[in-house]
Amino acid sequence: MSEQQKDFASIGNVKISVDVIAAIAAIAVSEVDGVTLLPSVSAADFRELLGKSKLGRGVNIKFTETGIIIEMQVLIRYGLVVTELARTVQDNVTNAVESMTALHVDSVNVNVAGIHTETEKK
Numbered sequence: 001m002s003e004q005q006k007d008f009a010s011i012g013n014v015k016i017s018v019d020v021i022a023a024i025a026a027i028a029v030s031e032v033d034g035v036t037l038l039p040s041v042s043a044a045d046f047r048e049l050l051g052k053s054k055l056g057r058g059v060n061i062k063f064t065e066t067g068i069i070i071e072m073q074v075l076i077r078y079g080l081v082v083t084e085l086a087r088t089v090q091d092n093v094t095n096a097v098e099s100m101t102a103l104h105v106d107s108v109n110v111n112v113a114g115i116h117t118e119t120e121k122k
Helices: 018-030 043-050 082-101
Strands: 003-007 011-015 036-037 059-063 066-077 103-118
Touching: 003 059, 011 018, 011 082, 018 036, 018 082, 036 082, 066 082, 082 103
Parallel strands: 066 103
Antiparallel strands: 003 011, 036 066, 059 066
């Protein structure tokens, strides 16, 4: 399923693309100081790298009976507390997605794939 439908009483349906949900989550991650979203690169993503960039790259969305599961890989800046930053990412993503889409977030799975230093960013 590429879109989630939400019934808004008798005024009609709203369809939210998974790309929109992924973009909201990616922006929420970028708001956490010391955390960088690690984009996943599949064959399809590689073709996109040659074209325009996709904001939600690196965020996977799965639909469940009760809501959505969001999964991502991140890099954490060296010297910061990994568990605290991961929890901040989970809270930030949950709040952003739920407030902007009215969808329930079942879980936000943050996979810390590595660390980076300030000198690596330059």
